Amino acid sequence: MTRTAILSDIHGNLTALKAVLAHVQTQQVDRIVCLGDVVGYGPQPCECLDVVMEFAFCVLGNHDSSALFDPEGFNAAAEQAIFWTRSKLENHAGEESADDQQPPASRRRLDFLxxxxRTIREENILFVHGSPRGPTNEYVMPEDIQNGKKMEKLFSLVPHLCFQGHTHVPGIFTTDLNFLRPTEVPEGYDVSDSSARLMINVGSVGQPRDLDPRSCYVIYDQQHVFFHRVEYDIEDTIAKIEAETELDNFLGYRLRDGR
Structure with a gap:
């Protein structure tokens, strides 16, 4: 039985990523995957990309895309952060590779992005950043359970399970229009019924927004889904953001409140 650690929305927060990976190492997983937004907001985009490039796979997030192309619909702080992120990626263009047979690290990162x-499908499991309908950009928020037409359309595109991120709010959407938060399934959630359809938001490693400042990720063992919360040194990330004049300090301060 394969055990998969599913991470999402790292957002350049290397301190959080390292803490999560240390926890993952205690869980006897077979592989690690990422649902996008490796960069954006946080102070260490290049370092996070270097780590994620070693994962089994990663899908495209909207911030990953915006690091390559012009952002759309971003607020001022997010737009400023993504342009800063792009400059960090591009400023490594002249670095030398330790291996003459390999391109410079900056080229490998950009090629990776x-x-x-936009999607990965493994049998009846779908992996996206946003939603099964809009894999990179569409948000599926907890309050969307009140929008029956939207949810009906989304679930029609789910083969069995759809793992997603993007909102930074973890939980499980069910076809009877419920949203189960991690605190409601502390012992995990049974997903073994292949006739059931579920959308599972794995939460955010680097910028949680469910009022819990701890990083969140999921382990899927083909029978159950388990949510894990991991504490990390938030003040370390804040200090790194404060040290970058082109990053809005609010992007760090909000981490204290998980919002």
Whole structure:
């Protein structure tokens, strides 16, 4: 039985990513995957990309896309952060590779971002950043359970399970229009019924927004889904953001409140 650690929305927060990976190492997983937004907001985009490039796979997030192309619909702080992120990626263009047979690290990072797929499907499991209908950009918020037409359309595109991120709010959407938060399924959630359809938001490693400042990720063992919360040194990330004059300090301060 394969055990998969599913991470999402790292957002350049290397301190959080390291803490999560240390926890993952205690869980006897077979592989690690990422649902996008490796960069954006946070102070260490290049370092986070270097880590994620070693994962089994990663899908494209909207911030990953915006690091390559012009952002759309971003607020001022997010737009400023993504342009800063792009400059960090591009400023490594002259670095030398330790291996003459390998391109410089900056080229490998940009090539990695350029090659990210919008979706990954493994049998009846779908992996996206946003939603099964809008894999990169569509939000599925907890309050959407009140929008029956939207949810009906989304679930019609789910083969069995759809793992997603983007909102930074973890939980499980069911076809009877419920949203189960991690606190409601502390012992995990049974997903073994292949006739059931579920959308599972795995939460955010680097910028949680469910009023819990701890990082969140999921382990899927083909029978159950388990949510894990991991504490990390938030003040370390805040200090790194404060040290970058082109990053809005609010992007760090909000981490204290998980919002």
């Amino acid at each position: 350029c090659g990210l797929p």
